[in-house]
Amino acid sequence: MGANRLILILLARWRVFGWTLVVTVLTTLVASVAMPKTYTASTTVVIDYKGGDPLTGSAFPSDLMAGYLATQVDIIGSHAVAACVADALKLSEVPAYRERFGKVARKARARAVFRDWAADKLLEDLDVSPSRESDVITISFAASDPLFATDVANAFAQTSIRANVELKLEPVRRQAAWFDEQVHALRGALEKAQAELSSYQIEHGVLAAGDKLDVExxxxxDLSAQLAAAKGQMYDSGARAQQMRDAAARGGVDELPDLLQNPALQVLKAELARTEARLAEVGSRYDWNHPQRQAVAAEVSSLRKMLAAEVANAMGAIERAAELARQRVADLEHAVAEQRKRILGLGAEQDKLSVLKREVENAQRVYDAALQRASQLQLESRLEGTNIAVLSPAVPPLKPSKPKVLLNLVLSVILGGGLGLAFVLLFEFKDRRIRSAEDVIDELGLPLLAEIPPEGMARPRPFQLAVRSAF
Incomplete structure (x- = not known):
């Protein structure tokens, strides 16, 4: 259908189009006037995610901001927040709400909870929308009373902020309580490890790992050095004793270095030599029975006995020195063996002491870490601040948001025009008529010879007749 044909149809049935449009507009106007007025109050909250954590100083990841905003929108529009708003506004004391709830409860024949029902009703008129290019969330609530709408919008903002604080603090409190229990248990384990270490140190007389072992x-x-020196002395004394025994076997004791270096023996030898010389001199002058000769001979005999006794003493001293050296070596070898056993025993003690000290150090390290984390959680559990704040509180609206009469009228004109056009086409299809030359050709399939203008219009000249043929 061409535009020219449509215009002709509308001109022919303008009354149907006009009445449809007028009825639609009037109906919309009456409905808009009769509709109860609704006032919408809006408040805005801003999320400051760039401030960072006040305790740790860590910044909020910017790539998670979109999800964080969506989470805040869900929290504000949650049933739990709405229930808290109902409690804060004391809707249970509002007669209108109690009456509506009573009707719903009787109709449903169920034990409904007013708090949940009121929360659902509040959520029906709540609109939470985040800004596209900023960190601001708008909270809007629509109601017939502008003051009530304002109170509800502000209550949702404040309650959502408190809900964020509780959502942040509740897990922190649970963690703090758990860490307190762990700190108590770790303190007991540390005290037990320290007690075991102290008891072991007192029992074995050691202060620190390695101290006693280093001394031993x-x-x-030192004992090994003494043993080496004693063995040297033993070998030297043994060699001297063996040399003495060999010299005694061949009768050359006087040739021994120890005897040659003995000053007492040298004095006795010199005195004996002088006395023997004097005896020879006296013997050359006197007979054996002469008193002077006998006196000198007695002196020589006494000196020889003294020399023999001194030689025997010197040889005994050498033997005793060799025996003492052997005994000292044996004693030192026994002391070294006992010291080695003691060191081996001390090694086991030191290993045990090191294990106990490591246990104390590990227990102390774990306890310090848990105590630090518990202290941090205690501070976090007391931190009631949040990064969400009210940017602009809601104020009572002066004009209703619904109904929008002008918008409704514009929409009714569009709707009435569409309905009018639909009715015109419907009537036209039911009662089809010839409106133009094209209808004759298209609908009847006959050739058109001429067109007669409507009455009142100028008569066309003969050559102006439009002769058309179907051929």
Whole structure:
């Protein structure tokens, strides 16, 4: 259908189009006037995610901001927040709400809870929308009373902020309580480990790992040095004793270095030599029975006995020195063996002491870490601040948001025009008529010879007749 044909149809049935449009507009106007007025109050909250955590100083990841805003929108529009708003506004004391709830409860024949029902009713008129290019969330509530709408919008903002604080603090409080229990248990484990270490140190007389072992090791080194020196002395004394025995076997004791270096023996030898010389001199002058000769001979005999006794003493001293050296070596070898056993025993003690000290250190380290975390959680559990704040509180609206009469009238004109056009086409299809030359050709399939203008119009000249043929 062409535009020219449609215009002709509308001109022919303008009354149907006009009445449809007028009825639609009037109906919309009456309905808009009769509709109860609704007032919408709006408040805005801003999320400051750039401030960072006040305790740790860590910044909020910017790539998670979109999800964080969506989470805040869900929290504000949650049933739990709405229930808290109902409690804060004391809707249970409002007669209108109680009456509506009573009707719903009787109709449903169920034990409904007023708090949940009121929360659902509040959510029906609540609109939460985040800004596209900022960190601001708008909270709007529509109601017939502008003051009530304002109170509800502000209540949702404040309640959502408190809900955020509780959502943040509740897990922190649980963690703090758990860490307090762990700190108590770790303190007991640390005290037990320290008690075991102290008891072991007192029992074995050691203050620190390695102290006593170092002392005993140094003592072993000293004993080893003494043993080496004693063995040297033993070998030297043994060699001297063996040399003495060999010299005694061949009768050359006087040739021994120890005897040659003995000053008492040298004095006795010199005195004996002088006395023997004097005896020879006296013997050359006197007979054996002469008193002077006998006196000198007695002196020589006495000196020889003294020399023999001194030689025997010197040889005994050498034997005793060799025996003492052997005994000292044996004693030192026994002491070194006992010291080695003691060091081996001390090694086991030191290992046990090191294990106990490591247990104390590990327990102390774990306890310090848990105590630090528990202290941080205690501070976080007391931190009631949040990064969400009210940017602009809701104020009572002066004009109703619904109904929008002008918008409704514009929409009714569009709707009435569409309905009028639909009715015109419907009537036209039911009662089809010839409106133009095209209808004759298209609908009847006959050739058109001429067109007669409507009455009142100028008569066309003969050559102006439009002769058309179907051929």
């Amino acid at each position: 090791t140094a003592h072993l080194s």
